[in-house]
Amino acid sequence: MILGASGQLGQALNAEAMNLPDATRRLLCFIPRQALELTDSRALKHCLQQYSPSIIINACAYTNVDEAERQVELAWLINQQLVAELSHYAKANGAALLHCSTDYVFNGGQHQPYTEIDTPAPLNQYGKSKLAGENAMLDIAPAGLILRTSWLYSEFGHNFVRRIVSKIRQGSLLQVVNDQIGSPTYARELAALCIKLVMAPDFTERFAKTRLLHCAGQGQASWYQLAQEIVRLTRSDIAVAAVSSNQWLALAKRPAFSVLSSEALTEQLGLSLPPWQHSLSICLQKMGQSE
Ligand SMILES: NC(=O)c1ccc[n+]([C@@H]2O[C@H](COP(=O)([O-])OP(=O)(O)OC[C@H]3O[C@@H](n4cnc5c(N)ncnc54)[C@H](OP(=O)(O)O)[C@@H]3O)[C@@H](O)[C@H]2O)c1
Numbered sequence: 001m002i003l004g005a006s007g008q009l010g011q012a013l014n015a016e017a018m019n020l021p022d023a024t025r026r027l028l029c030f031i032p033r034q035a036l037e038l039t040d041s042r043a044l045k046h047c048l049q050q051y052s053p054s055i056i057i058n059a060c061a062y063t064n065v066d067e068a069e070r071q072v073e074l075a076w077l078i079n080q081q082l083v084a085e086l087s088h089y090a091k092a093n094g095a096a097l098l099h100c101s102t103d104y105v106f107n108g109g110q111h112q113p114y115t116e117i118d119t120p121a122p123l124n125q126y127g128k129s130k131l132a133g134e135n136a137m138l139d140i141a142p143a144g145l146i147l148r149t150s151w152l153y154s155e156f157g158h159n160f161v162r163r164i165v166s167k168i169r170q171g172s173l174l175q176v177v178n179d180q181i182g183s184p185t186y187a188r189e190l191a192a193l194c195i196k197l198v199m200a201p202d203f204t205e206r207f208a209k210t211r212l213l214h215c216a217g218q219g220q221a222s223w224y225q226l227a228q229e230i231v232r233l234t235r236s237d238i239a240v241a242a243v244s245s246n247q248w249l250a251l252a253k254r255p256a257f258s259v260l261s262s263e264a265l266t267e268q269l270g271l272s273l274p275p276w277q278h279s280l281s282i283c284l285q286k287m288g289q290s291e
Contacts, residue, residue: 001053003038003086004060005030008157009100012191013059015156019192024199029053033060039077041085048089055198056086058099061130065104066251068126079129083136087210090142096204097142098194103150103182103216105131108255113183113220115261116148116212124252134212143204145197146212147190150260151226153280154187155287161280164227165287168236178224178242182258183216186279188286190215193271213268214260217276229277233284 004010010030017025029051036047038060061079062068068075083099090097104127105120122128134146153161167174193215197203221229224242231238245254266272273279 001048001051001055002028002030002057002059003036004033004058006032006034007059007061007063008152008154008159009059009187009191011156012154012187013057013194016188016191016195020195020199038082039074044082044085052093053095055096055098055203056090057194057198058083058086058097061100062126065124065126065254068129069124069251072125072129075125076129076132079126080132080136083133084140087137087140087142087144090144091140094204095142096198096207097137097144097210098198099133099137099144099146100190101134101146101148101212102127102130103148103258103260104255105134105148106255106258108180108257111257113259113261114214116214116264123255126252138210138212141210143208144210145207146210147194147215148212148260149185149190149214150216150258151182151184152187152190153184154283156187159187160223160226161230161283162287164230165234165284168231168234168238171238174227174231174238174240175243176224176227176240177245177248178222179244180254180256180258181220181222183218183220183260184226184276184280185215185217185273186276186283188283189217189273189279193273196271197269213265214262215265215271215273216260216262217273217279218262219275219277220259221276226276226280229280230284233281
């Protein structure tokens, strides 16, 4: 069962599921928001009872980083309480949970890629609520995996790459912050990796106790460098102006450095995502924006 099916990762999972044989794809059940309001615990329980999923992929989250400062309660309901409820369901029913978390659990105070043993210290409500969700799952400890990812983009939903492409099309001025550095991650590749993991016959046994791993595109970039690469790949002649975060009035603080090391993913599971520049060019091709 895939929750959050109408979001960016949810749509990417749906697109990647098209590569599965029909019989396997029919095992997947995508639940969009229109079908289930996840703040409604009773409706969620009913849905879980009805489908009795053996594996849940939680692609649902409250992801509006600035609005989370205003809608604190709602952000925590989705990012913490829902994860706790899903973890309890999984634990009680011998099911497994694949959950996604974020690089924003870190405060950006270090200058080398964050590993799973680095201490989180989120700067904003989004990061705090996502960290609380991770901790709920780790405490309840159902079978499953938390994949911390970062700077997701794709041809679906709301994301930085789509915003920049749209501004390039409109010929708008591009002003982009150059003092936040992260790991751009193509949601289609993350989705393909999630599907590969859950389709393995031993997923539940392999992750019998909740584990946490980082899973992000290789390399690092500032938003400014990412925008410059989009401009280059789309052969646009629009100039990109670098601005500092101070000039960008945002409600929520963001980490200056949140690059994730995915080395443990490679060491433990033999999996990795490609370098971000390569993934970006594939995404832009899918969007019809480059050759
Ligand atoms: N996007 C990033 O840059 C990024 C970075 C690091 C980690 N992550 C993590 O990656 C995962 C996927 O992110 P994403 O980019 O796919 O996020 P997204 O596009 O915002 O998708 C989240 C989905 O959850 C749904 N949702 C929110 N509240 C709900 C509710 N009360 N009931 C039912 N559905 C609800 C949203 O519906 P609506 O669209 O109707 O609100 C949306 O479809 C999340 O765990 C996120 O924290 C994302």
